[in-house]
Amino acid sequence: MNKAPEIFVPSGIKPVHLFDVWGVIIDAERKGKDELSNYVKAAEQLGIAPEARDVAMADYEALVRGDPKATGARKGEIIDAISGPLAKAGFESRFEDYVFQTTVEAMAEILDAKEGVSIYTSKPNKTILQALPKEIAERVGRVYFPKGFDKGKSDPRAFQYIKGLIALEETGVPVSHTADELPELKAAYDSKVLPGSHLFYVNRNDSNTREKVFEAGIQNYVADVKDIPYRTLVKRK
Numbered sequence: 001m002n003k004a005p006e007i008f009v010p011s012g013i014k015p016v017h018l019f020d021v022w023g024v025i026i027d028a029e030r031k032g033k034d035e036l037s038n039y040v041k042a043a044e045q046l047g048i049a050p051e052a053r054d055v056a057m058a059d060y061e062a063l064v065r066g067d068p069k070a071t072g073a074r075k076g077e078i079i080d081a082i083s084g085p086l087a088k089a090g091f092e093s094r095f096e097d098y099v100f101q102t103t104v105e106a107m108a109e110i111l112d113a114k115e116g117v118s119i120y121t122s123k124p125n126k127t128i129l130q131a132l133p134k135e136i137a138e139r140v141g142r143v144y145f146p147k148g149f150d151k152g153k154s155d156p157r158a159f160q161y162i163k164g165l166i167a168l169e170e171t172g173v174p175v176s177h178t179a180d181e182l183p184e185l186k187a188a189y190d191s192k193v194l195p196g197s198h199l200f201y202v203n204r205n206d207s208n209t210r211e212k213v214f215e216a217g218i219q220n221y222v223a224d225v226k227d228i229p230y231r232t233l234v235k236r237k
Contacts (some may be wrong), residue, residue: 006235007175007198014172015234016116016141018162021128023066023180023204024103024225025119031098032064039082042089056081066207068183076123095131102226104136106155110230115132116172119143120162120179141170154183154193175234177209178225180204184214196220200228 009015022028034230036057042052059078070078086093107117119128120139125145129137144165146158159174166172177188178200182187185199196219201208203223210221 007233009173009175009234009236011236014114014116014170015143015175016118016172017110017230017233018120018174018177019103019107020169020177020179020181020184021119021121021125024178024202025099025128026095026131027098027100028064028180029205031093032060034095035082035086036060037087038091040172042085042091045089048083048085062173064205066130066181068207069204076122079123095127096100097144099223102224105171106135106225106228106230107132107136107140111136113231115175115224115230115234116141116170116225117186118170118174119185120177121145141172153201154187156187159188159193176200176228176230178202178228182218185213185218186216190203198233200225 007015033090039057039060041051041054044046045125048056057206058080059074060068060082063075063078083093092182110117117139119125121143123145125143128143129140142237144162144164145164146155146161149155149158150162159177166174174193176198177185179185179188180202182201185201188194188199189196196217199218200220200222201213201218202225203210203221213221220228
């Protein structure tokens with residue numbers, strides 16, 4: 001990991017660290033396996049045609065392993081194709097069973113230092129805060145989603161939009177973003193909201209090499225959120 005240059009934040013302005021949901025807060029691979037197992041049962045219960053079932057499952061498997069063709073603008077529809085039938089068939093999805101403890105610990109360290117934590121997701125999510133421990137969830141700033149900007153996975157304007165919301169709603173400024181999808185981090189880099197030194201790619205499934213991530217301008221490639229030195233990224237002025 002490269003040593004990040006300091007971002008100077010004026011007194012009275014809160015530094016806000018953004019966290020993606022899937023692969024960063026939630027163990028997408030483990031949750032995905034459980035959901036696909038239940039989806040097979042739901043599809044049979046709801047009479048979903050085998051051909052449609054197989055397409056939905058293949059798309060979801062591609063999403064979980066980080067296939068670029070399944071991320072970006074398609075992510076929402078792929079998730080909905082599985083989660084919709086699961087809900088209709090009565091299968092409960094409990095986010096709290098799949099939270100990465102190391103991410104919770106990183107959030108706690110940031111919040112205890114009086115810096116901000118917000119969640120950045122590709123679609124409105126009312127349940128993710130419920131998955132976090134109460135003492136963390138009640139201190140998280142907001143759950144943001146980039147309304148109208150290609151789910152935020154490839155459009156730099158999405159991060160400019162979120163930056164504006166953070167400034168308006170939290171009197172803060174984004175100082176880092178952590179994700180496991182390269183298009184999302186590339187959009188953040190291209191937005192010029194954050195420098196590559198403050199963008200963190202978490203390698204969950206070897207879908208992108210270190211070289212490919214660095215070529216995109218992202219300067220940090222880590223195996224786990226616990227490896228990210230969040231407390232070194234900001235200096236007050």
